Amino acid sequence: MADLQDDPQNTSAIGELDQPTSAPASVPEPPPLGDDDGLDRARALLAAHPVADGHNTLAKALALTPWHDLEVGESALDTDIPRLRAGGVGAQFWALTDDTDITDPAGATLERLDRIRSLIASCPQWLRLALTAGDLADARNCGRIASFLGPVTAHALGDSLGTLRSYHVLGVRALALSPGTRWTEPGLSRFGLEVVREANRLGILLDLSGSTEGTWRRTLDASTAPALLSRSAAASLTRHPLNAADELLAELGAHGGVCLVSFAPEQIERSGSTVSVRDVADHIERVRDVAGPGHVGLSGTYGLSTGAPRTTGLEDASCYPNLIAELLDRGWTETEIAALTWDNLVRVVRDAEFTARATATRRAPSGATIEELDGP
Template sequence: MVLAAPPLADAAHDQALALLDRVPLIDGHNDLPYVVRLDRTAKGDLATYDLGKVHPETDTDIPRMRAGKLAAQFFAAYVPPNHPKPAGFALAQIALMRRIWEHHTDVFRPGLSADDVEAAKKEGRIALFMTIENGSALDNELETLDAYWDLGVRLMTLCHNDTHDWCDSATDAPRHDGLSAFGKQVIGRMNRLGMIVDLAHVAPKVMHDVLDISEAPVVWSHSNAFSLCNHPRNVPDDVLDRVAANNGVVMATFVPDFINQASRDWNRPARDQYGKAREGLDFKKAEAEITRSSGPRPRATLAQYCDHLDYLAKRIGHDHLGIGSDFFGGLTPDGLEDASTFPALIAEMIRRGWSEENLAKLASGNMLRVMRSVASAAAR
């Protein structure tokens, strides 16, 4: 079995491993179901893909999740923007996630509440939480949320890289000045169900709209600080300054273009004015052209990622941070190559002087609080 070596095997790394033996670790976003569906050989078939072996061509499998000491993983039912049958696509992803825990009951247990995280930690298993990434999966029917809830979905990202019928995206032209009237109804229904509202991908105006009306804490399942890297997917300071009052959580992400300003700038020629890949773009050809004109792509690093955690901690406080890798089989930072590297992240924060109490909040404590608060709001 080949796993990523820790950047520095020192006392801090040993402390990180010991901490994660005691404290649950939650990752707020991973696109493994879509990776399995896209695999040219498996085409969504779990037996063919075999999650029990290391997949060096990508970043997530059971051996590396085990090595990363995960106690809970939020897997996304990603729905591509403008898909002609978004609900059907989401349901196929949900079916795949349910098969993952059914085929690997020794590894996974269904994740439906905060209690499942703590139970999974005690059992030495991983609580598998199902999410929807892109609210277009509702097909503009509010009751669809209830059906997804009944299937076990516990979080929904309101949109993806395109603006849709009721929500403006951070990486597309606005059409609603934030949330439409229907979009505001969606937030109310999610609050009543106990489904977590995820503001990753949405425009800043949507962030403010949701913070104005939500009766429960919200999360950004995979976003960083805009002030350190001005990608539109990151959270601006005027929004960050409202997170504590909402009691929400920003889950910092590993996506290189959201971490490193130089990587973001290098990639701009392949993006439109909103930071979205141009329609019909050949990524390999575009990146080869940029490399010829500008040199190799700058690498994002673990240290730069941890700079975002430090900034967020100072801006919004240690009670409002989490981790959302967004592993999706693509480019990853040096030091955060795959799902086995979470201990390296904790070790780096130990070196930076973070207390064990604050590291426990980052690893899971804050997200567990949000989950329980969302459930309590629904009960009210």
């Protein structure tokens, strides 16, 4: 894992590749949906306002794929470079989450982290590691897909603030406060509050997807930086453990956060019917209505192998134009589309950085332990 110490922003090795590069000739077109004029307009909007996507599990899928070529195209997966570019993706959060029952969560997280870091390093003409909001803009200006690392799950910390700081050094910029530790369930404990404060100091975003009410309430009350839901939808439309109730969406919006709406069919299905782009659009509009137009974004939840359940019209990472065309047909303006695809998530990243800079001058790294705060 020596490559993890390389300077992610060193561009001396790529030289002339720092200029925008055209996509390979093999880039697929999204499946047709609606009229061609609507799709053409959607693609034009995405060229100007690319998607900052909140959740892709490719790191997990790569461990199960014996051979892959993501740069040319990969038929065994729903994500590769050609499809990301065809979909208008300009920034991607690469999820490092794992199952709560795994025996070595920290080890599994580091393996996934190394896998994604290696992928980014192997495709410098397409991908660029992003650690800050400024990196997002730089990658976009150079025609790269900005790559954020995270979230990692709470149980991957091993109840250690030192581990959280180590993840930050390795580039992780989001932490999921999901159930699975004694400090996140049934609600956030005193040690959990210290995790929130340390994440604020570091500039690590707090992901409330699937968290208990006791956890998300205490997090929003204690955090000085906005939080996010990296892969949620509206629980008022579809009941699912990862979906957010209207009360959470309203509080998230009031605290400046953002809900990134998932495309996963199990999170957006309604009445047992075929799940389509229209269902995703319904969830997006519900989140916008409750949280506010400045607090909704996109989470394709791609990074799956061929054969996984799909939402019709959003089968892979090339299909974002289909969703944008649907929203345009519903009367969304270019300004509203830009906020949805890019501006809202980037603002939250920027606000978390501002909080970290303001906090660093008055708060030293915490040496607290879970035993001291929560007892043995």
